[in-house]
């Protein structure tokens with residue numbers, strides 16, 4: 450195992466290391482992108498809400514059926530909840546998710562003329578939408594770098610890679626996002642989230658990170674020191 454960078458480091462040192470990590474990610478995953486299938490920001494928003502505690506593969510099987518049945522926010526909002534629950538059952542937590550997606554669809558139909566808003570302030574006002582989901586919609590659906598998506602996978606890797614001042618036990622998504630935004634230029638924020646997810650899936654899994662074959666190991670302060678999260 451190569452020498453690891455120190456966990457404690459100056460901001461400028463960390464920033465340079467962060468850039469090296471990004472360069473490697475760009476080489477490894479030049480086409481890293483959102484794995485959810487969607488046709489427009491509304492479909493992406495609903496798919497992202499459904500993806501909590503589920504897999505992209507499952508969501509990509511369910512959403513074509515959902516959007517064929519309910520083509521507009523109003524159609525989804527007005528549908529009987531039991532019918533929606535049946536369609537999204539496989540995504541897990543289907544009752545709560547039905548409330549969330551119908552609430553969001555209702556807000557969009559009623560307050561935004563049926564169009565998904567494209568600002569953070571308006572998105573987080575929608576029922577069932579928190580900052581993480583809003584970042585997915587803004588970055589991937591609208592091409593706007595307003596923040597960095599931080600889910601459990603990105604939080605795990607950011608902590609292992611020492612790209613946050615948040616501790617392992619802290620896992621504060623807002624703090625991790627703020628740290629990543631400080632380390633990386635705005636234009637990289639959306640790509641960074643996708644690339645980190647790709648690396649988590651390919652190499653740095655939760656239970657079994659493959660440090661010995663990881664191309665980022667020389668820039669990772671926790672390389673080879675895995676402890677289960």
Ligand code: SF4
Nearest residue numbers: 653658660663669672
């Ligand atoms: S696989 Fe190991 S070396 Fe690579 S990023 Fe994860 S913890 Fe660091």
